[in-house]
Amino acid sequence: MAIRSSMVNIVIVATANYVWGAAVTVRSALETCSTTLNVYVISVDLSLEDKQQLTSSWQTTNLGIVKFFDFDLEQLSGFRTTLLVKSKSPYARFFIPEYLDGISRCIYLDTDLIVCSDLNSLQDLDLQGKSSACVIDGGIGTPDQQQRLRDKLKLENPLRYFNSGVIVLDLDAWRQREIQAKALRVAEEQHDLLDQMDQDALNMVLADDWLTLDPKWNTSKGKADPSFSDGIIHFLGKVKPWHADYDANFKDQWFEILDRTTFAGQRPAKLLGVAAAYQKFVRSIPTFEMIQGKLRRMMRST
Template identity: 80%
Template sequence: MATLPGLNHKAELNSCGKVPEGMMVNIVIVATANYLWGAAVTVRSALEACSTTLNVYAICVDLSQDDKQQLSNSWQAANIGEISFIEFNLERVNSFRSTLLVKSKSPYARFFIPEYLAGVSRCIYLDTDLIVCSDLTELQLLDLHGKFSACVIDGGIDTPQQQQRLREKLKLDNPRQYFNSGVIVMDLDAWRHHEIQSKALAVAQDNYDLLDQMDQDALNIVLAGDWLVLDPKWNTSKGRADADFSDGIIHFLGKVKPWHADYAANFQDRWFALLDRTAFAGQRPVKLLGIAAAYRKFVRTVPTLEMVKGKLRRLIRST
């Protein structure tokens, strides 16, 4: 694994209001085989919007050497810094919960960012179903006012059911202060000093049946009161962004992504235009018809045996 230069100081604009000379933006993604095109597009869009050198840390789950090479080729740009591929063993999170929305346990890999980026003080974590439309230098320079992180309030918490879940299950003192973990500005020095990694792992282990949103719930429990609220533009759902959205980050929430043949929502043309500027140029999903298409939709609704056991356990406890 290559050692990357990190931002080892709290960067601020210089006296002329310009970005400090030599500063770099550090982004982290969790790259999986199922989200390979998504990883290529997310980072490519960040590079095209960024005014400074951008370093990429890709925590890899089941990627082949060819996958990594294609990603590396996809991210070649004038402002690319170092690219580091970090292997992650899913056995480290084997005992944690997964859900029908996110069957993979790979999102828990973000807990280990402070460990893997040992020489870096500040980074920006990005999900791999995003289009970055704005310069991430702004987030790299953001004053966190002593907080450990900065995130956007999740857009789905306003229902009575969700508010009840956040109060009663997660025990959040302020259930309206619940963030979406798709974009996180991380003060890694603070995360290490306050042992956020080990605390998040313990919460995920000890509260298996309570974490309906998996790693996102665990991080909200551990970071409660210690994160700064970002402008919603930095993590805007595709359903809430207007057609001309160009200031912030578009998040393709939901099971069906732009690289799926049955995706039928907005921003698909923009997403594929970015894909065509990567090593996957010209590639498109295979459209399935009839029984094959129905089967693929059916598979998305089928829980794993572990999920079934968990559901039964929760039902028994509730009776």
């Protein structure tokens, strides 16, 4: 009989634009966890007020440690961004072994999730000698994606490509195998190959060093049944529940959880006409750095 852990360690990377998302992700994890849950936050640009509001949002009887680590994005100046994720903040997850010094196991969570099941089973998961456990990405089935994974990322088995939104980490193995240093090196040196940014880099570095999780632990909102209640719902895509123009699955469930946080009753301001069109337009505009990278890749291919 497996011995259940006395506590679960989760890690998130939090930004000011995702404060509500961070509040809901962690609150849902706390409400479904059967033991003490420690929360470690890699803070990219959170204000003191943001941190206080998040801490207040997570006050449940099973909350353990809440600890914030301030992260400077300047150290990622040479890394790639994309239109889907214009921020370089996702790369901050590479630093988890460094920040969680002395901790052997943790669960990384994106901040656009609803956790519907007890994370204790992931905390106690037998990784079978692997450094990590993840869910196979739901978008790898197309011929173009298969070709990209095979030709660009040089993955021997392009059908084994994971989504990095939920990762169980054996931190001792990450340190011993120098995964942080390898991921940072790949992210910088292979800049133009990483269409999926940090996720591509991690797939290249971990290769066969990860265990496949049941898909329920990272299920896209578009693929989850409306009655989904066992696993983790992932709000993939540019538009999130806290955006005024979000109108997809699990919106009501997400706001029900938000209303049990410090942000209770708050809703995104409705945008109409020109304002709504402008918001969509802004999401589609690449940064100057993205344009430079696109031009560089085009020149190399000619």
